[in-house]
Amino acid sequence: MKLLTATLFAALSLSACVATPPVTPQSLTLNANQQTNLRTLLGLTPSSAFTVNVLDQNADRQLTPGDIAIMYGGIANTETSRRTLGVADVTRINAATGLSEAARQLQAAEAKWQQIRPIHYAYTLQRSCFCTPEVRKPIEIRVFRGKVQQATVLPDGTPLPADRQASALTIDDLFLKIHDAIDRNAASLSVTYDPQYGFPTNISIDYERMMADEELALSASNFKIASGLKPTQRQ
Template identity: 25%
Template sequence: MTAKTFSLIIFFCQIILLGCQTDSLDTTDNSQISGQTETVVEKTEQTNNPQQQQNELDSNHQLWKQHALTDYSFTVRQSCFCLLPVSEANVTVVDGEITQISDKKTGEILSDNYWVTNIDQWFEFTQSILTDGNLNEANYHPEFGFPQTIRYGYYEGVEDAGITISITDFEVSSKQKPQQQLDENLAKWQHQALSDYNYTIQTKCFCILKWSEVVVTVRSNVIVDAYDKSTGIQLDDDDKLQLHTLDKLFELTQKAIDSEILDEVIYNADYGFPELLRYGYNQQATDAGISYRVSDFE
């Protein structure tokens, strides 16, 4: 959806809101309108804290960006004191662009210039409402940070004004789930800022290895010691070069995702590093694939 289309969406919503407010105010005389306007402004300033709203918007927008989601689906509903051809729609987003919008009730496919936007543009829309001083309330998704409910244009004493937009049934596509999990666990691992640690790593592949399970010592992110767990024999420097630090396992996981050969990855619940990494087994070759299993981390 282009920036021009998005601007038209905002303009369309503002026209609806203005029309609703105008219809209501036409039932009173000018003195009532003037007095009511003053009351509305005062009420808005007393009940809404723009700085708090801005802080909440910024922190949740940052949370959304951290997930770096581009492929997802959701249902969006708009409620207002006006006639809408469709009030609830199912939306599919691929590579950050809306690929399909359908009427939730009838299943009819809708054109891409409808009033629906992707999640990134919802943030822009929320910001524009907040900047204009019309945001009444915004509730955000606790995990992903996107606006679940936006309420704006509701004024004291005006019964038929205001619009509510809600997002439900949000789901990350299966295509992006491995990347999302990697990003979240890599962030968890980096937050620990660990450079000195010990662990045991078991390697399995269709190849000849001098060892299968090795106890590893890492200092300043470099492997300084390693020995075969079953025999106690120290690995020489050349053999150590074939081992992987936990940071390197993240890199291997990313390469497996990018190459679409990831079979399985399980992350440590406390620290985020890959405890089990398997890739390449689903290739046509019967002797392909490699796996790493990490244990005894300390």
């Protein structure tokens, strides 16, 4: 009897020491809109040959922060990169189709702009908002090496006041406005882009449908590459 008891005790002790094998995360099935948003998030175009798989790290059978997106590609279709999804990532992947399309257009336009992006350029920016007439006046902006060099208020050509310098935006700043609207899941976003250079020519954002007077509209016009002009000091 003692021998049997000792044998059972040893067997139980041995089984307790054996580690439970880790559970292999299962792949999540995403709908078409989520797939499109995920590929956009990872910088993939619709025609890209890369594939993406999402592992359900939390085993909850739904897309949640902490899940892992794995990209596969190459001749052997092997793993090329992986990304642990955060809260903002999941929000973008689950975004409505309209914002997904806006993100795709933004990616294509921004890529075109980055290919051309002149060192020295000038353009006119005008804001439409629930603000004073002075703020709605167009601003002629000159940019050199990514920084605003000079900003004047039209039509009189006076320097932009010091307290309004933040409203003198570069083209890159306009792209950031669009990125922000998508990241914040804006209720409405409409953008048109210049077919040659890719920069936004018109931006219309409504962040909250139920909130008044927070809409923003920006228009960019009279764009010209100013590489032949001598840089001047910003006023």
